[in-house]
Amino acid sequence: MNDARTYLEHDWYAGGIPANVVVEKDAYIETSYGFDRLFSERQPGLILGNASGAYHRTVFALGPKGRIVVGAYTCLNDTNLFCNDSITIGAHCLLAWGVVLTDTWMESDVPITVRRAVLQAAASDPYRRLPPISTPRPITLEDNVWVGFEAVILPGVTLGRGCVVGCKTVVAEDVPPYAVVVGNPARIIRFLEPDDTDAVRDRALREYGRD
Template sequence: MNGARTYLEHDWYAGGIPANVVVGKDAYIETSYGFARLFSECQPGLILGNACGAYHRTTFVVGPKGRIAVGAYTCLNDTYLVCNDSITIGEHCLVAWGVVLTDTWIEPDAPIAVRRAVLQAAASDSYRRLPPISTPRPITIDDNVWVGFEAVVLPGVTLGRGCVVGCKTVVAEDVPPYAVVVGNPARIIRFLEPDDTDAVRDRALRECGRD
């Protein structure tokens, strides 16, 4: 520790991890550079669960009222998270490189005057923070979800347990549990067998215990 921030021994970036970030046991953070745009005033503003990982250029762009929670054993690999309200990611998830999760969006019909006011506000901010141009809507990702590379998950979306989001898919609506979705806009192409239920897990543990 140094002051209010945590500094990683292996880090090339000197900014450190903000004090309102909670890091679980055995979690891995490749560099604190990903927290350079974390301006959350919440306590905590970000939770990284046990044994989860924030790899490569994973970036947390979090406004003053934003909160992000990442579950245990979840892997964020070069993921970009934009949060002005709430992003919650469950356990055992894999979020691939280039994925964008954003709870805030610029509506296509936003008036020019509103867009101009937002840009002027960012220009006058010492950190060049862009205020929300629309009302943020929380994103929720349940356990055991796989999001393929360069997919985009838009505000208000819930990804159900065990679902798979294909590469470069744009998700604007909720995805049911165990669905596989692809395309822009996302469409369901199949459903997976729910092989990660509590009953299946308990059976597997019992079988392993007999060996």
Template sequence: MRQYSLIQILYLIYCKSRGFFVFPNARLIRFPIDLRGKRFIKISKGFTTGKGCRLEAYSVNKQKVLIIGDNFQMNDYVHITAMNSVVIGNNVLLASKIYISDCSHGSYSGDAFDSHPSSIPKDRKIHSRPIHIEDNVWLGEFVSVLPGVTIGRGTIVGANSVVSKSLPENVIAVGIPAKPIKKFNFETQSWEKI
């Protein structure tokens, strides 16, 4: 069982009380937290954060663009930005120092909309593509999730990985870019190398 000092217990009571006024159905919001565009963020019951998290929602159509499911937990210093759509499912666990963004300064996909390298990065047109993180996903420390990807149900992404392409369900993926290295076999009830 965890042992908290008196100061830690008082801090948790403070966070629980203050968090009620930020998101009433949250389990626990540890402060400080940076919320930008709160009216475009929808969280569900059981929402839990670590310290120093940053949630940003910049909706162009005035709709909710950052939607988080039940029993979501993120640890310290997670940064999530949504402009088009970031949908995170139920029972998702995020380690610390994770970056998730559906948008970037400029386009770099190799088409007529590409940004020119001589333009000032902060002045480049912002491009956005939706992100979907399905139920029961676990992202390890320092993972980055880039625009336009889906991470399938039950998938685990290893520490320091960059998810630049969609990942199927029930795999363990690692690397830059993240690639599946194991898949769960429901017949043998075990993780097997791919």
């Protein structure tokens, strides 16, 4: 095929990777199936950082104005990302299967007339794209964040460096660095000792250097 898409030799899906996706060195994509709902018109619309990975059927669903940035050495394992504005994921993060990140949500006070209009707009779109029903709010995951399976990260949330989100947790507010949160709504159950800071790394290098 002679077009701007990139095709993976090992891929079972023939859709290919859109031209506005930047795949940095050693990044791994298991299948291009996850880009089937990528409608971003931004350049680039998606960046997969160095040695990051999109495994199984990780889904990148982006509206026309959406952009997702995935940091180096981050693993997305059957993760679902819905973006109409911005999702930024730092380096060395791990997102388990079934995790949902969405920067857009349907608020409970949206009038039924607005909901009906949005559904009618989707019905007339050849790609069945659902327009945002509320104002998108960016999501940010700082470095070294772990998110357990089937957790949901809602619009406007920042997950601080080194925090851990338990399985099936629903996060609607910011999580501080190195916090462990569980439940719906998410609550902090403990804080971890920071072990990934520059100071700790430098000390470890000095100690190993003595051998």
